[in-house]
Amino acid sequence: MANLLINRTLKSIGNSKLITALSSRSRQFSSITAVEQPQSDGPSSSFSFSSDGQENKNNRNNQDDSIHIKPLSSSSKHETASSSVTMPMSFMTGSIVGKRFYNQVTTRKADDGNGWTVMLDYRTLKTPSKRPLKLPTLALAKAIAAEWEYQQTDGIRPFTMPLMRLACTALERVPLTRPKVIDYLMQKFNQDLVFCRAPDDNDLTSVVNERQVEKIDPLLDWVKSEFGFKPVVYSSFFGGKQEDGLTKAIETVLKQTDDCELAAIDAIASSAHSLIIAIGIDRGKLQIEEAIELIRLEEDLQVDRWGLVEGGHDVDLADLKVQIASAAVFLGLSRRI
Numbered sequence: 001m002a003n004l005l006i007n008r009t010l011k012s013i014g015n016s017k018l019i020t021a022l023s024s025r026s027r028q029f030s031s032i033t034a035v036e037q038p039q040s041d042g043p044s045s046s047f048s049f050s051s052d053g054q055e056n057k058n059n060r061n062n063q064d065d066s067i068h069i070k071p072l073s074s075s076s077k078h079e080t081a082s083s084s085v086t087m088p089m090s091f092m093t094g095s096i097v098g099k100r101f102y103n104q105v106t107t108r109k110a111d112d113g114n115g116w117t118v119m120l121d122y123r124t125l126k127t128p129s130k131r132p133l134k135l136p137t138l139a140l141a142k143a144i145a146a147e148w149e150y151q152q153t154d155g156i157r158p159f160t161m162p163l164m165r166l167a168c169t170a171l172e173r174v175p176l177t178r179p180k181v182i183d184y185l186m187q188k189f190n191q192d193l194v195f196c197r198a199p200d201d202n203d204l205t206s207v208v209n210e211r212q213v214e215k216i217d218p219l220l221d222w223v224k225s226e227f228g229f230k231p232v233v234y235s236s237f238f239g240g241k242q243e244d245g246l247t248k249a250i251e252t253v254l255k256q257t258d259d260c261e262l263a264a265i266d267a268i269a270s271s272a273h274s275l276i277i278a279i280g281i282d283r284g285k286l287q288i289e290e291a292i293e294l295i296r297l298e299e300d301l302q303v304d305r306w307g308l309v310e311g312g313h314d315v316d317l318a319d320l321k322v323q324i325a326s327a328a329v330f331l332g333l334s335r336r337i
């Protein structure tokens with residue numbers, strides 16, 4: 001479903017070569033959006049949800065995540081500029097949160113002229129902190145609008161809206177936690193997946209080592225040409241310390257990112273267990289399928305040798321494609337070209 005959504009989205013936002021290149025490698029998306037309880041913007045012009053106050057306690061017992069809409073007063077029908085919709089906490093669960101409560105999805109220029117917003121009917125889509133979801137590009141706004149447009153009438157499925165989730169992260173969480181995000185990424189840098197090399201002194205691991213040399217060494221050579229230091233590889237699951245020059249260069253790259261870029265890099269690095277792979281995608285060195293091949297290199301060799309476990313290996317692969325592809329597409333759509 002997500003692949004169809006992205007294809008339809010691309011048709012609506014134009015023929016950008018960058019977007020097409022990214023999205024052509026996209027597959028199935030499955031994700032949830034970080035959002036919070038709503039707060040009414042007016043006496044009768046905003047949506048209210050069952051996930052608030054005492055009503056929420058009762059609904060938890062009944063597993064009811066229905067979305068309830070307050071009736072509009074005659075005056076509020078004409079006050080569309082102040083009307084809005086904010087998703088409830090139950091949106092974080094990934095389950096169906098309620099029936100579709102809107103008819104039309106559109107995009108428009110932000111009120112201050114800086115960025116773009118998404119409209120559900122006449123209501124402005126808001127972030128968890130009740131601010132308009134102001135996006136940096138029209139392309140990203142239309143892509144998120146498409147996620148909302150292709151929700152089914154029987155329910156809203158957050159796991160089919162990965163761009164919405166990443167946008168909320170970039171707009172809400174990253175600005176408040178930027179130093180912590182960068183510090184965490186750098187703490188894990190020495191244990192980067194591409195720094196860990198299988199031993200070549202026995203039959204079980206020598207094949208893995210040969211494939212790592214073939215596939216990963218070109219990426220390490222690129223790191224040297226890009227940052228002036230070639231990473232050191234270690235025959236250890238935990239990697240090893242890298243040169244201070246390389247560490248500082250990578251940290252500088254992270255500090256120079258904007259919020260959308262850092263959110264995407266953090267998402268990719270988390271799924272790939274590799275900051276180098278995330279930066280490789282960010283700088284155009286790696287395409288989505290190439291990154292996935294590097295991430296799954298050892299596991300794919302084990303599958304070739306011992307066979308695929310249905311409901312295990314295939315699910316892991318699908319989930320990895322979800323996480324890497326959605327973040328890469330978000331990265332491309334959020335850039336002002």
